Structure formats: structure tokens, C-alpha cells
Amino acid sequence: MNELTAINGDGLAIRHSFGGAVGDWAARAQRAAVMLDARWRTLATEPEEGAVTAEYAVVLVAATGFAAILVALLKSDTIKTLLTNIVKKALSVA
Structure with missing residues (x-):
């Protein structure tokens, strides 16, 4: 089983477990969402142009x-x- 830990807006860990072929796709989608969230947070902390x-x-x-x-x-x-x-x-x- 794949496990992915994401951090929600409150700073609390969210654990998701996915299994099988659908689980792989879901894990990749979740990982992409976490990376997108991290990028948005990085952009939000940079000075505004x-x-x-x-x-x-x-x-x-x-x-x-x-x-x-x-x-x-x-x-x-x-x-x-x-x-x-x-x-x-x-x-x-x-």
C-alpha cells in the first residue's frame, strides 16, 4: 500500500492509503496536489511584484x-x- 502524508491548512497531518492500480493513480494525484499546495504557499510568501x-x-x-x-x-x-x-x-x- 502507498501512503502519503499531506499537511492541511491547520498544519495537521492527513494520512491517505491507496491500494492497487487505482491507488497508484490516486497517490500520484494526491502527491501532485500536495506539491501544488506547497508551490502556492511559496508564492504567497514571496514579495508581490x-x-x-x-x-x-x-x-x-x-x-x-x-x-x-x-x-x-x-x-x-x-x-x-x-x-x-x-x-x-x-x-x-x-
Whole structure:
């Protein structure tokens, strides 16, 4: 008889015994299920790659907010006058 020990979600051992030709197939199927479960648990413990995308989204939102503040500042009369005077002074030197 083939015996296969699997671990359920609670960490408890589950024992299955299968016999004969059908038992061999069932044991292989059970072993494959256990391996698949182990792979899923491994993948679940690895860091998520989607976190990088979320970080890019946060950076883009912050950059957009910064650009909006710059546009608002550059539209103000004080900044326009300051920049115009700088350009005039630079052109008069040349």
C-alpha cells in the first residue's frame, strides 16, 4: 500500500492509503496536489511584484501635484514680473 502524508491548512497531518492500480493513480494525484499546495504557499510568501506598480502610481501622483503647484506659481503676477525682469536683464547684458 502507498501512503502519503499531506499537511492541511491547520498544519495537521492527513494520512491517505491507496491500494492497487487505482491507488497508484490516486497517490500520484494526491502527491501532485500536495506539491501544488506547497508551490502556492511559496508564492504567497514571496514579495508581490505589484507593489512596484503601486509605487510608480504614488510617484506619478506626487509629480502631478508638484507640476500643478509650479503652474499655479508661474501664473501669478509676482513670478511673471520677476521672470520678465530676469530675462530683460540677461538680454541687456548681451
